[in-house]
Amino acid sequence: MIVLEWLFLTIAPCDAAEPWQLGSQDAATPMMQGIMDLHHDIFFFLILILVFVSRILVRALWHFHYKKNPIPQRIVHGTTIEILRTIFPSIIPMFIAIPSFALLYSMDEVVVDPAITIKAIGHQWYRTYEYSDYNSSDEQSLTFDSYTIPEDDLELGQSRLLEVDNRVVVPAKTHLRIIVTPADVPHSWAVPSSGVKCDAVPGRLNQISISVQREGVYYGQCSEICGTNHAFTPIVVEAVPRKDYGSRVSNQLIPQTGEA
């Protein structure tokens, strides 16, 4: 029965962690897609090597037997085999390194100018998000705190320790710049679906540029031990179509700037 529940009855949000999950979450950005592709490519060769090595090992164990081979061979040197088993294993990582570095550096690169900047500021133990592109003075006009929803207040269908009261709303299919920094101790801003895990270091601004390719709600958790409530500072990103983003921002701007 429990197995059946695992198989069929689990609510499985595709952009959050789920019970007994083994693979990655569905990719939402080209970056995450690249990471998953690299993982699968490497895994193919990894399996080949695993099979090859296990075959050698099992075969040696199998034949090392007091009845079948009473007199074991006593080879301690073999120049050819030693050269081969040194050269090949050192070439393989080099070939793995090529696509790996290509991906790594392309993730850093900011190819186009971002359309919006969001500042994700970690606190003990909540997050503050600043949308300051629309400011006309040093006063913050669109800033909000994002706290986790306590277990007792969860509604049906919400994930425990993953929901927050104010989500980060971003436009989909738009180049985003996210500036990650904390106000106290090191934090981290990680959203697995978008392939982002960026440490927030005090006194430093880290930039990540992503472009979410589909609308949805993406969940992530703090990934740097930041104190007692480390487990209770989740991240929820909600990607909405561009026009909805526009209307949302203007709706939130009104209380501060409008009425004037």
Next chain:
Amino acid sequence: MAEAQGDKTLTLSEQYHLKGNEEKANVGIKPEEVKEVQNPENAASKEVVADKAEETPAAAAAVASEESSGSTPTAVGEESTEDNTGAAENSTEAAPEESSENTENSGEQEVEEETPEVKLETAPADFRFPTTNQTRHCFTRYVEYHRCVAAKGEGAPECEKFAKYYRSLCPGEWVERWNEQRENGTFPGPL
């Protein structure tokens, strides 16, 4: 509703491609209604986008009110209800705290009349700061703004862009602290 939007007719790659800094996509609350107005406005204002960013809310609000009075009342009613329910759903889902005021608003037509147009525009990527670490990017923009003001005088229009850049990049807390330091004369940068 979505099909009516201008940029939806573009191919996928064109959609992803952001044109230069000057013309970032204009996103209004109700593209299907603003659309006709947006285009001439855009064409006229391409050169002065930097200045316009300041006045856009007011302009857009004016445009919106014109629009709603100009078009037939029934059409406005229908479309607005659609829009508003969408907006209300969004806000309730995303921000329970704010939902109360938003839903109140969005029940009526008020939202449409007073929503300023939001321009998706921010500090561009800077080749001086190509790495993940953007700390100096923020600092440099802040210093640039204040040097610009010192040179060109308070409120010089060419300095405004630096102000927008550093506000986009720097955490509010940092800006506050630096402002204080400037007042006290202890700011550690070359002003």
